[in-house]
Amino acid sequence: MNNQNVVDDHNLLLISQLYPNVDTPLVPQQGEAKPARRRRRKSKSVAVAEEGGDGGNGWFRKRKLSDEQVRMLEVNFEDDHKLESERKDRLASELGLDPRQVAVWFQNRRARWKNKRLEDEYSKLKNAHENVVVEKCRLDSEVLHLKEQLYDAEREIQQLAQRVESTSSNSPISTVTVEANQTTPFVWDYEVGDAGDGSENLFYLPEYIDEFDWMSPFM
C-alpha cells in the first residue's frame, strides 16, 4: 500500500469515526428501487459519482478496512462466526464502521472460512486416496508373486507325477521300490532361490519366467 493510500484510508477512518451517523458513499442508499431479479447492478462507486454523492468531484474509493479494524474483526470472528445484532452494533461503534459493513465483513469471512475448510478437506481426501492407490499397487504385486509361486508348485507336482509314472511303467521293480518308499517324501534337486523380497523360494525356477504369458491379464 503506498503512502497516499494510507493517508486516504486514515482520512476515511477519521471521517467515519468523527461522523458515525453520516452515510459514507458505501452505506446503502435508502429508497433505492428494488430490482426484479438478479439485475446486473450498477457499481456503488459509479452510481454515487453520477449522483454527485461524493461531493460532486467524481472522486470515490472503495474503502479498505484498516489493519486494526480487520484484526479486531478477526478476533471477534474467532470468538463466534455468527454475528448477533447486539454484537454487530457494538463492534460497529467500536471500530467506527457502519453495522452493515460489519455484517458484510462477517458474511465474506464466513465464505472464506468455508472455502478454506473445503480446500483442507479436499487435500486430506486426496492424500488418503493416494495412500489407498499405493497400497493397492503393493497388494496387486503381492498377489502376482503368490500366483507365480502357486504356478511353480503346481508345475513341480506335475513333473513329479510324470516322473513317478514313467519310472513305474519302465521298471516293475522300481515301482515296488517307489511304492515301498512312499512314506518318505522325495527330496529333489531344486534350487533354493531368492524370490526378490528376501524370502527363500523353494520352487524358484528362473527359466519359467518366459512362460508366464497366461498371467498377462493380471499384469
Next chain:
DNA sequence: TTGTGTTTTACGACCTCC
C-alpha cells in the same frame, strides 16, 4: 508502466427460521 491474476469489500437474489 502495464497487463493480469488474486483478494477484499459490497450488494442483490434467494432461503430459512422464528
Next chain:
DNA sequence: GGAGGTCGTAAAACACAA
C-alpha cells in the same frame, strides 16, 4: 414478514511478472 444466513458476482484494491 422481517432478520440474518448463503451464494454468486461486480468492482476496487492490491501484487507481481514482463
